[in-house]
Amino acid sequence: MKMSGGVEWALHCAVVLSAADRPVPAVRLAELHDVSSSYLAKQLQALSRAGLIRAAQGHAGGYELARPADGITVLDVVEAVDGAQPAFTCTEIRQRGPLATPPEACLRPCPIARTMSVADQAWRAALRAVTVADLAQEVTGDNTDAFTVLRGWLTA
Structure with missing residues (x-):
């Protein structure tokens, strides 16, 4: 399964927002990660549409998590950005070609489709x-001050 670069950006932003004491402007998130503001905005919009983050308006506007960080899974973020479709879609290729299996004989998914489904x-x-x-x-690991430094940078 190949995920878009937007997943990485969105996950990093979610982690940053989990440490923030107040909403963080999108431009500040882009600056922190040295990424394109316009592309990051698309990822933030996807997270917002999925109800993972919310936009706060006004002078102290920006983004914040819409629910506690322990209530947002990595899968939530991946599906918000890249969608929830399975990594593999069976096209029933076994029913084509000169040795095609008739549809009435295909009562269950083939071993390839089953294997891919289990992996997904x-x-x-x-x-x-x-x-x-x-x-x-x-x-943060052993560096318990990492979020303190991050919070300081975000509010500077």
């Missing part, structure tokens, strides 16, 4: 098991 389910379960809070904890 496992991949989704692994991403569902990790939250933004888990990522934030991993990012």
